[in-house]
Every structure is written in C-alpha cells, then in structure tokens.
Amino acid sequence: NAGVTQTPKFRILKIGQSMTLQCAQDMNHNYMYWYRQDPGMGLKLIYYSVGAGITDKGEVPNGYNVSRSTTEDFPLRLELAAPSQTSVYFCASSYAKGFNEKLFFGSGTQLSVL
C-alpha cells in the first residue's frame, strides 16, 4: 500500500516554463487536495476534487490548473512558472470529508523557479 505518491520530489524551473506535478493514491479515496507551503508558512489550499471529473478552486488557485480523470490521479499543472510559485507542494487525500476521515499526505515536491 503506497498511500499518496508525489513525483518529482525536487524540481528547478526557469521562469516561463511549464510542468506537471503528479499525485497518485491507491486507497480509492474520493477527496484529493493540492496545497502549497511557502517558507515559514502554513499550507494553503490550491485546488481540490471530490471525485473523478469534479474539481474546484481553493484559496490560491491563480497560475495553476488541475484535472481529475480518474479516482487515483490528481495532477497539478503550472503554466508559465513565476518565482512566486517557488514552494513545497503537498498532495493529500481522504475517503470522505469529516472528522473521522483521516487525511493522508504525500511527501511533497520542492519546486524552485529561477
């Protein structure tokens, strides 16, 4: 049972480049989330999904796009990378929303835009 798998773990981008951060879970979870964590700060929600084909914006969606074509995968797309997107990105998933639903986190992707 791999849990939540994020790839890559580290990446350096040049300004204006694009990339996709991959996230996959093998727990048949309906809910998936993308967060970013800036240095010295807490996590902020970028996008979330409550099931395949359904996505919605979180607190800081500008500059990002997501898709959810399958239950397992929830990729995050960065278009025209900017230095402000330098951050650590976490993917998370849970079976449902609620107090008793444990949220599983991936190990994060550290992204630098130079």
Place this chain on the structure above:
Amino acid sequence: AQTVTQSQPEMSVQEAETVTLSCTYDTSENNYYLFWYKQPPSRQMILVIRQEAYKQQNATENRFSVNFQKAAKSFSLKISDSQLGDTAMYFCAFMTGTGGGADGLTFGKGTHLIIQP
C-alpha cells in the same frame, strides 16, 4: 472565511518539560473540527490530535492534550514529558463541518518547537 493564528513562531524547552502551543481561530460557524499536525524535518505531515467543536471534553492522545475553549476560539496543544523526537513544526488547522464541498484544511503559520537535551 476562516483564519487560524499561531502567535508563537518558535519555542524551546528542555527535554522532559511540559510545553503549550497556542492557537486561536476565527469563524462564524458552529460546526467545525480542529487539528494539530506535526511536520518534522522530513516534511511529512503527521496528525497529532483532533477535536470536534461540539464536544466539550478535551481530546487526549498519550502525551498530547488540548485545551479547547470554544467561546474564546482557542485551541492550545500541551505536550507533556517532551522528547527530542517532538522537535518539529506544529500546525494548528481548522476544517468546516458544514457544506457539501471538500473545503480542505485552513492552517496557521506554525510554531517551530525545539526540544533541548
């Protein structure tokens, strides 16, 4: 929108001491959940303890306990008999209990806890 405030950027205590981390939040909702997460240098997010807003009784998990004051919108974490392995960033987080959407967690900025040998 909800906000979560952690007013202590960093705390340092000696091993075996008791330490309390502060967290306040602001919300207009009556149904919500509160959490404390630990993030060691490995970056992994680890759930420490959680509390349902409608429960008066404070949650306890081994050496970790909370002091939940709903009227004051305060949710502090107490770590007893602190250990070197407790050294980490600690985040307080809020989740709404209403609505059909996922909403996700709202996090505070974190407190860096250092346990000195």
